[in-house]
Amino acid sequence: MADSSLSYRKYVLGFAALVIVVVYVLRLFSLQLLSDDYRARADSNALMRRIQFPARGAITDRTGKLLVYNQPAYDIMVVMHEQDGVDTLGLCRSLGITREWYIKRMDEIRRTKGYSPYTQQVFMNQLSMEEFSNFQEKLFHFRGFYIQKRSIRQYSYPYAAHILGDVGEVSPNDIEADDYYRSGDYIGTQGVERSYERQLRGIKGSEILIRDVHGRIKGRYQDGRFDQKPIPGKNLTLSIDLELQKLGERLMQGKLGSIVAIEPSTGEILCMVTSPTYDPRTMVGRQRGKRHKELARDPMKPLLNRAIMGTYPPGSTFKTSQALTFLEEGIITPQTAFSCSRGFHYGRLTVRCHPHGAPLPLTPAIATSCNSYFCWGLYHMLNNRSHYHSTQEAMTTWKNYMVSMGFGYRLGVDLPSEARGMIPNAEYYDKHYKGSWNALTVIHISIGQAEITLTPLQIANLGATIANRGWFITPHIVKEVQDDTLASVYHKKRYTKVSRTHYETVIEGMARAVTGGTCRAAATSQYIVCGKTGTAQNRGFDHSAFMGFAPRDNPKIAIAVYVENGGYGAHFGVPIGALMMEQYINGHLSEASQHKADAFAARSINYGDYVR
Amino acid sequence: MEQQKSVFQSIDWFTILIYAALLAFGWMSICGACYEYGQPRDLLSLASFDTRTGMQLVWIGSSIVLGAIILLLDDRIFDTFAYFIYGALIILLFITPFLAHDIKGSLSWIKIGPFSFQSAEFAKFATALALAKFMSPYGFRLQGSVKNMAIAIGLMMLPMALIVMQKETGSALVYFSLFLMLYREGMPGFILFAGISAAAYVVIGLRFSEQLILSASTSLGEVLVMLMIVVFVIALIMIYCRPAALTGAGGIDPRNTRRPYSSALITSLGIFLPLMLGILAAGYFLFPLLSEHPLTLFGFTLRPFSLSPLLIALTVILALRLLWIGFASQVYRYAYIALFALASMTVFFSANILVDHLAPHQQKRIQVLLGLQDDPNGVGYNVIQAKIAIGSGGLEGKGFLNGTQTKLKYVPEQETDFIFCTVGEEQGFIGSTAVLVLFLLLMWRLIRVAERQPYTFGRVYGYCVFSIIFFHVLINIGMVLGLMPVIGIPLPFFSYGGSSLWGFTLLLFIFLRIDAGRSRYVRK
Known part of the structure; x- marks a missing residue:
């Protein structure tokens, strides 16, 4: 038989359950509705934005001879946060670098401006096809290392060096001046490569990939709905003969x-x-x-x-x-x-x-x-x-x-x-x-x-x-600039x-x-x-x-x-x-x-x- | 025959409805947690038996069958065979570690053919039955009977000890929840209060022990615990020693209650609490000065020093004073309260000493559990990832099968102990609140149904069910939300696995069957 003097205790217990649920709902409220921080952290967990570089515009002379074009090259990227405990020796061997160089380079990367251990940093750049294919076979051994396809400039003729100019990695000043650039991007540094940089560079695209806790790519975020295709750079026709x-x-x-x-x-x-x-x-x-x-030191100032x-x-x-x-x-x-x-x-x-x-x-x-x-x-x-x-x-x-x-x-x-x-x-x-x-x-x-x-x-x-x-x-x-007026x-x-x-x-x-x-x-x-x-x-x-x-x-x-x-x-x-x-x-x-x-x-x- | 017909009429359909809703929600969450990227999203492939979602469907289906079978049994067999069932399960628990395969250090899994099951999950309903049986005789009282209390606690502690031997500490802790049932059945609230506050001292004391305040002189944990003890003491005096509360209590002359009450209140609330706060305030204002310009008096240099010895001494003096009041006035409640204060301090300091003597990895685990150490890649990783997964759900969630954190395995144990993350991420605030409300409805309904039982057996069993579900929800969801220490116990009806689902189904449906039989005894 129920002891009536104790039956008030059902309210105590019921109230305890109610309090717990209310506290938890408030906690959910603060976690889910008051802060965007968790969503951002979830995205940085699961989403990886991969930049797709556009092909830089080609350059021809006034008669249509191709002077400058692109050739694929491969950058080796590293995510510091993920690369702990990598077989350094094996990595150095397959890239043909010394251990000292590796240590020095890692140190440099950590000291670059805007460095983040969670994003890809350039470890080595512009590997040729052969160098790259050698490394690619073993890539899966090296957690935290990635490959990024880039293109480098190729010149058909040994002439017109000063007119054509060249392309190099962006400087911190370039990044500050134009937020299109990220560390490791290329920019025209001399000649028409520099003066027509905006036309030649095109527009970078990006694809958003989904990766799991082990860093494996599992697919495209929302089937690529938010991906942006890169827009290739415009070709230039020079007036030179x-x-x-x-x-x-x-x-x-x-x-x-x-x-x-x-x-x-x-x-x-x-x-x-x-x-x-x-x-x-x-x-x-x-x-x-x-x-x-070498050229900069030459007294004839080439x-x-x-x-x-x-x-x-x-x-x-x-x-x-x-x-x-x-x-x-x-x-x-x-x-x-x-x-x-x-x-x-x-x-x-x-x-x-x-x-x-x-x-x-x-x-x-x-x-x-x-x-x-x-x-x-x-x-x-x-x-x-x-x-x-x-x-x-x-x-x-x-x-x-x-x-x-x-x-x-x-x-x-x-x-x-x-x-x-x-x-x-x-x-x-x-x-x-x-x-x-x-x-x-x-x-x-x-x-x-x-x-x-x-x-x-x-x-x-x-x-x-x-x-x-x-x-x-x-x-x-x-x-002439392709699809554009002078x-x-x-x-x-x-x-x-x-x-x-x-x-x-x-x-x-x-x-x-x-x-x-x-x-x-x-x-x-x-x-x-x-x-x-x-x-x-x-x-x-x-x-x-x-x-x-x-x-x-x-x-x-x-x-x-x-x-x-x-x-x-x-x-x-x-x-x-x-x-x-x-x-x-x-x-x-x-x-x-x-x-x-x-x-x-x-x-x-x-x-x-x-x-x- | 008449009763057979009435089972499905008198069954509590409301509870069944909540049960069904929880199962449905639970399966959706399992789908979210186990779904692999690129897998087809149609129902047929989700139900395929070679996936975990399909297997969970099997467990859900068999649970429903199990529930139906229980409803078809005679309700009296549970009463009759309660001790037999309890005994059988105790034997099973006892032999489990010898039969079990070591799974991540746990010795709780028994393998039969292709299936593994955890015997601990089935011991809950058996213990509930045994307790109900033990407490059901006419005239049984917990109050005032140390023997009854001891046997009831013994019935709880036996399976608990055996489960600890299986190295399933989390599952063992569940049995502590049965004190809630004992409370309803007459155990002094004082004991419950003392138990809960002891747990609070340990958790809060350890949580803040390393945090130094007042110019880094004093441990925040010690200050907080001492203040808590004094505040509890004052609250206990005001609740239990009011002259109004004492009238009618045995052997006390009502005329003799007013004087000790006012002197106890003046001592505690009027002198000791303000004194302690004053000391802290003095430290707050003076220590920064002292740490810059140490004061030298009579060749003795005064620097900021720890204030906790002072606070501890004051608490002890307060306890002794109350003890004196209790004996002098012969209102022994004051002495009990004094003992509570002293016991509280003993619990707190012995826990501290105990933790100091633990192996370093165990210490670390405790510290991480209490949020003392930030350890994003170790034990703390689970909690951080769980919060990220839930927090990223927002108001409406990312939608069924669209969660990224759970699906990409960022949350560990996401289909078992951390299943609530999937709810939070995919169903958002609305869905998670709905699940919490469902559990609240279930608990409220269990109280109601327990209270309408004509016999103690049904009521005790009902409160056991309530207590166990209460504890699981409190700990599991609290852990996922980062409010409770990480104790690995499943979320009822949600977590993946047949043992847990069958165990909870048995627990709940036996109660429903007992309840369905109440009409026989309805008094006109």
């Missing part, structure tokens, strides 16, 4: 300097040679770092792209721009003649010139490259008080002409690290000479000396501007401050330089070449320069050749320029030209201990 580039690099062997050729009507760069250069094919894979160090980073005195090639300025400003007419008695003499100042008939008007002055003529021209311009109130004002006007021709500022080529060169202005001289200067002080700028420096690209662009009779399109090296600056004409008729006058002078002046070596019966030599004085032996274009009507190519310490312009500049123009216009070299090219390729300049 590989044959022309190849010839240029051959001709420049053993010399320091640069050749830049531009198609005047489009601003497309047909070749951009810098010498010395290197074979881009040696800069891939795991030897890249070592090779890069990593420097002299075509856009080298700034040189343009010498006499600059006289064309002076003639155009003086004509437009009405300082001279084509008929104006100046005297030249083996040079420009004023007081104690002498600018020397070579022997030729004098006095002479503009056209022969260009053809014979008379120093005196252009010194007088600048003298009359800067001292002309009916046009300008002061020397300063005249100087500013002069500077504006130079800038309109693309000097003094970066042209805006689609390659990284372009230099701007130097065009002095009135303020510069005011500061430099503390306000006491006149036309005679700065007279050397009229012949492309003194403070004036241009890049070979700017000299070539001067040629293109004259060929176009007064305008140019910003030079660029990429002709930036509008690479379509727009930029006019100089000089009118077309004056250009015709200068062109006449340049044509006569070829037919009977300093550029006779460039003459050919097949088309009319217009050219201008340059012999730029500097501390050492003179630089040899040539600027020209051809044919005279409907020009197809404008070119600048700059050979450091090459002596007279006619010595290296003119013949190399002539060969280049022949190659491009005819598509090949005549037999005689072939021999000439071989001879030039074999000629090297002894630079001794110059370090520049």
Whole structure:
């Protein structure tokens, strides 16, 4: 029989059960509804995001020759948290590395920025197919080690290294600047690889995989519903002509300097040679770092792209721009003649010139490259008080002409690290000479000396501007981006401050330089070449320069050749320029030209201990 | 014949309904826990016998048959054969370790043909029957009979000891739950209270023993336990020694109760508790200063020191004072309360000493169980992964067979002891709460049905069923939720395995059969 005095105890027990259940429901509430932490931890347990790298865009030349493409390579990844107790010796043996290297590498990984023991870190990169297949067989022994398929750049030809640039691992700065990148990703570091990185890289995809407690992949999360396919990078068509580039690099062997050729009507760069250069094919894979160090230490600076980073005195090639300025400003007419008695003499100042008939008007002055003529021209311009109130004002006007021709500022080529060169202005001289200067002080700028420096690209662009009779399109090296348009600056004409008729006058002078002046070596019966030599004085032996274009009507190519310490312009500049123009216009070299090219390729300049 | 007809009329269908719901929920959870990635999801392949889900269906089906058979038996045979059944199972428990194959250190599994079973799972209903039988004679009283108490406890402790010998400590602990039934049947609540508080001291004391407070001078565990003891003492005085509570208690002059009550309250609540809190507060404010600028007085340098000896001394003095009050006033309840306080301290310190003498791996296990040591890859791993699995379920869960943590084997023992993780992950807060509510309904119903039994036998058995299920739910779900130490016992009707399911089915259906027979005795 129930003892009625005890029956209250059923409530105690029932209440205890109720309390327990209420406490547990509250606990469930806090675990399941108050915190997202557990869901995140569950996902990081079970879900593994595997990045799928897109194929980087391929690069071809203007004729469709494949220059750069991808080849599969394999990165070995490690998840530190999982790799404890791995047979280190076996791993080292199958990867062909030493134990010391292994320990050092593991230590490096732990110290990298953003390191996490739970995510994949690059252990070794860019294994070739053979190295990889050797390792793959044994992969299952090594818990925590994974393989990631990557692609590395392959180069079909040993040319155009500076234009193409290269690809390397992202730096911490890159990661900070753009959160697209993760440690271990690749990024273009030089050349078009860098300037067209966004187009070339494509968009990374990812797949979300499900893994069990032992790290085994069990399938795709939600049948791949959240996977994203990688979008391949866009292919680039460069404006360079590989044959022309190849010839240029051959001709420049053993010399320091640069050749830049531009198609005047489009601003497309047909070749951009810098010498010395290197074979881009040696800069891939795991030897890249070592090779890069060697090149960086070379005193001849083979990593420097002299075509856009080298700034040189343009010498006499600059006289064309002076003639155009003086004509437009009405300082001279084509008929104006100046005297030249083996040079420009004023007081104690002498600018020397070579022997030729004098006095002479503009056209022969260009053809014979008379120093005196252009010194007088600048003298009359800067001292002309009916046009300008002061020397300063005249100087500013002069500077504006130079800038309109693309000097003094970066042209805006689609390659990284372009230099701007130097065009002095009135303020510069005011500061430099503390306000006491006149036309005679700065007279050397009229012949492309003194403070004036241009890049070979700017000299070539001067040629293109004259060929176009007064305008140019910003030079660029990429002709087409697959499924995309070029930036509008690479379509727009930029006019100089000089009118077309004056250009015709200068062109006449340049044509006569070829037919009977300093550029006779460039003459050919097949088309009319217009050219201008340059012999730029500097501390050492003179630089040899040539600027020209051809044919005279409907020009197809404008070119600048700059050979450091090459002596007279006619010595290296003119013949190399002539060969280049022949190659491009005819598509090949005549037999005689072939021999000439071989001879030039074999000629090297002894630079001794110059370090520049 | 008349009774035979009435069995299915008088059976408690409400309990059967809950039982069916729990079985269905349980099977779904087994599916979630055992499902392999890429396996087809249709019912036919889930029911295939070469999978664990299929096997569990076999166990569920056979349990239902077993339940039906029990309902068809005469209810009086349980009363009649109670001791016989108990004896048989004690023998089985005794021989089990000799027959058993060692499975992960446990000697509890007996193999018969292709099947293995755990004898311990069947000892629960047998013990419940024996207790019911022992306590059912007319006029049987627990109160005031040390002999009856001792025999009842002996009936519980015998299977418990044998199960400990099988190295199934978790299953053995279940028998402690039967004290709940004894409480309902008249055991002084004091004993239950003392038992529960002893367990609390040990758990809380160890849990916080390494945590130092007050400028790292004093163990938090000792402070907490001493405060708990004093608070319990005050509560006991207020419950059992109120003048109103004492009126009518044997041999006490009601006029003699007011004075000792007020002096006991003044001593404990008015002096000792404020004194202890004051000491702690002084430590809180002074020790930071002392640790920076130790004070030198008479060549003796004063630095922060442990306050626990002071607190312990105060607790002892309080106990002695109560003892004095008890004897002086002849209200011996004060003396019992004093003894409670002293016993509490003895339990706490002997547990501490015991743990210090355990082997290091056992110490570590205890510490991890109590959350003392973070050990994400060792014993603590289970609890962390269980919390992750449940926590990731959210409100609605990830859906049937869509859980990742359980399916990818992140949770160990997910189909047995940690089965509730699957519920949490796949059914979410809603589903887990539903399961808890189902268990609450079952327990509530068991109390109701037990209370309506016309004879003690049925009521005692009913409370045994209640107590056992209460303990399993308390420990199993509490462990999965990280609120209870990890003690490996199954969740009734959910955990994978035939022994557990059959054991609980027998336990429950015998009660239902006893209940169905009550109509015979209904008094008009």
